[in-house]
Amino acid sequence: MAMEWTEETIARLRDLWQQGLSTAEIGRQLSVTKNAVVGKAHRLGLKPRPSPIRRAAKAAPAPTAEATVAPAAESTPVAPKPEVTAAPAATAAPAPQKASAKAQAAPAAAPQPKPAAAAPVAEDAAPEPRPARAQPRTTAKSALRPVSEPRRRSSQSCCWPLGDPGTPGFHFCGATPLPGKPYCAEHAQLAYVKLRDRRDNVA
DNA sequence: CCCTGATTCGC
């Protein structure tokens, strides 16, 4: 049977995707494969994320010679070469990456709502926007910028995970989130906790 | 080898 993409799951997918998590990471949290994530993301229409590759089209789509005409190829003889370095993650997403062992992502480990447990933020400030279960790997190649993320309002429902991702009872809070936040007021408190205070405030 | 996302195509 195929995965039941409920409003909830889809909302989560959208959110995680928007947060810049890798497809595999999202898949782990959603208990699906990265393929499923990618596939669904495609069908959902979202997908403008930096891709490592740009697959050369195998089947040549009947190249009609008409398109060969270069429009206004007079002013600029050479294109600025924009490349595929869009990398929106650098501007808005924390860009989590590099996990030594995926084994650590075991459901029994820390998928529980203990998000703040791994928040790598300076104490006393800078909320970590995501209840990352385990310390998200960070290649350190991309410095995260907690600030400047005006676009894209958060989901319409609180994305706080309840239960173990992958277990039947797993679900998301679903309450109305704070403006600009992926979590409701209640869970935002847990998500955006100061390091010095987040000893064991996780129920 | 690991990772990443993209596309195809049988279901």
Place this chain on the structure above:
DNA sequence: GCGAATCAGG
């Protein structure tokens, strides 16, 4: 619509 298989780049 779904996602494994496959592809392709880093």
